């Protein structure tokens with residue numbers, strides 16, 4: 001039993017030598033608290049300015065933020081919503097991660113209803129959908145009072161039937177009208193369209209044309225693939241404005257690393273970027289190497305940083321030298337490859353990408369397609385998407401064809417070879 005205490009103390013020693021209280025990195029922006037998000041958010045100035053400028057106008061806008069997974073779409077919209085909440089009077093903001101098998105109007109309806117806590121109708125609507133409301137509903141309360149005094153407990157145990165709204169778009173418009181009586185502006189952010197199959201996203205957007213034309217502001221996030229051309233460019237009039245989040249430059253990534261580390265240092269030892277101490281336990285050199293390997297993708301910085309620090313604390317490394325960093329990268333490779341839920345087909349495709357360094361319609365053979373049990377390369381898109389979500393492979397910038405390569409979180413065969421020959 002004391003062993004646990006010993007281990008904990010040992011970890012304490014190493015973390016206090018590093019001058020940090022815990023590992024600051026996280027995979028997804030939505031799990032961070034607002035205060036922490038504010039502390040670590042770095043860069044994207046140009047994009048933020050573009051979006052904030054839109055809020056200088058009274059006319060409502062529909063905004064699309066798109067980019068590959070991990071590029072920082074969720075973080076970007078959340079800092080904007082945080083800001084609007086803090087600074088803009090009479091603005092109601094609502095955020096929702098698009099639930100599976102849900103149309104956009106229903107998602108928007110749920111998001112808005114959740115924010116209208118004092119609106120009986122909104123709360124009723126949520127209840128009918130089987131969603132939890134913060135306040136007990138009046139109707140039920142009165143039933144309890146009239147019929148079964150003292151048996152309030154029974155009411156809450158009653159199972160609620162889930163009723164999808166029959167006309168989500170109309171319900172949304174009704175609710176919006178009610179919201180706009182109290183607020184000048186209603187901003188609805190629907191996140192995670194990037195986690196859906198691209199063909200479905202397209203359909204969802206087309207189906208949501210009516211809702212998008214309503215009087216609310218919308219911020220949606222998506223995947224570049226499947227959203228291109230006709231949808232993004234306002235040809236169809238779906239969006240007024242779209243921004244693509246691209247990889248972040250190295251200097252900004254370094255600043256980001258410093259901010260993450262500062263966020264877990266005591267108030268009394270906050271360092272500026274110029275101070276070499278700011279990246280402790282990294283050295284300036286290994287901090288740069290870490291940023292470089294992250295390739296401008298904030299999520300990769302978070303995942304690599306997390307695994308490197310985990311490894312370093314395990315082996316009691318006071319300073320992250322290039323050797324320790326390398327061990328951290330090897331550990332990352334093991335962890336990312338060892339993710340659960342991968343099927344044999346997923347591994348076949350992953351191995352093809354690793355063997356070839358780069359995989360596309362151009363260099364996949366008929367035999368390889370057969371092994372994957374498909375006839376055409378386009379049929380493996382769902383596998384590609386899954387491996388991209390898992391940070392195993394990345395899509396290469398190519399507008400006309402699907403081309404993929406390993407991410408820097410895993411080692412390519414060349415790297416493994418050079419590693420073992422060392």
Ligand SMILES: Nc1ncnc2c1ncn2[C@@H]1O[C@H](COP(=O)(O)OP(=O)(O)O)[C@@H](O)[C@H]1O
Nearest residue numbers: 026027029041042070071072073074075298299
């Ligand atoms: N500009 C940024 N500054 C600091 N951290 C960021 C930034 N953008 C993203 N992150 C972090 O990187 C991780 C992935 O970002 P996220 O917004 O979830 O990506 P996406 O939604 O595009 O998949 C999260 O932990 C998030 O907090």
Ligand SMILES: [Mg+2]
Nearest residue numbers: 073074191192
């Ligand atoms: Mg996201």
